[in-house]
């Protein structure tokens with residue numbers, strides 16, 4: 578069958594308590610806090626974030642889920658073709674991306690079902706779908722709580738090599754590409770679960786958390802900025818690739834965290850036409866212009882100073898043809 582979900586991530590930060598307090602305020606539910614490790618759950622995705630100590634902020638692991646053991650066997654064979662060795666223990670495949678040293682685990686499990694949220698009525702010109710009533714969003718007073726972890730974005734020293742690992746090896750599919758700069762990969766019906774972007778080092782750019790609608794994006798960010806204007810990174814806007822509304826904030830370690838809604842869904846691979854997007858649309862469709870610190874986070878130089886190539890791993894050779902779609 579196939580990969581079907583991004584299950585969870587492990588995030589390394591210098592100060593676990595500070596990062597944990599931030600993600601609790603962001604709307605995740607803390608499920609444990611023991612031995613310097615904190616875990617968090619979303620409303621519909623279960624436990625999806627583990628925060629552990631690391632000297633420098635970095636994404637340590639992403640965990641994916643596939644339908645059955647045949648999927649793991651196929652992924653194992655595909656990785657062997659790329660001369661990458663995975664270990665299969667008790668129904669869990671573990672492999673390190675040779676380019677970034679990011680640990681990828683794939684287990685067998687069922688797909689979580691998300692409770693469908695009722696559509697919110699919006700008035701339009703000549704179309705009073707919400708006659709004689711206020712917009713429900715302006716009456717909301719509860720705290721914004723993300724439904725699930727949607728995607729992670731990582732900078733890669735060799736984006737083409739990383740893409741090859743995640744598509745030809747792990748089995749993700751490319752939804753769209755920005756030539757030479759970025760590839761949007763999916764392992765579920767979400768437009769992207771992993772975005773690889775060319776960067777001067779391997780690092781975590783952001784994690785993205787789905788909320789109900791654009792009002793929740795705005796309400797969530799507004800609450801996070803109250804008393805903490807330094808958390809603002811970029812928003813409110815709408816991406817062109819993936820179509821999602823976005824607002825990016827910054828955690829105490831320097832990782833960006835995104836509230837998003839209305840991401841494109843790809844439920845039939847045959848009906849989606851991957852495209853190559855160039856220019857500003859690679860970043861956004863509308864919104865304020867992205868600040869330079871979104872493209873090049875302020876701590877990048879500091880991270881680069883302490884960055885060393887992972888020991889004992891060799892990059893996957895670059896593909897013969899680049900910029901192809903699948």
Ligand SMILES: [Fe+2]
Pocket residue numbers: 728730783784785835
């Ligand atoms: Fe994003």
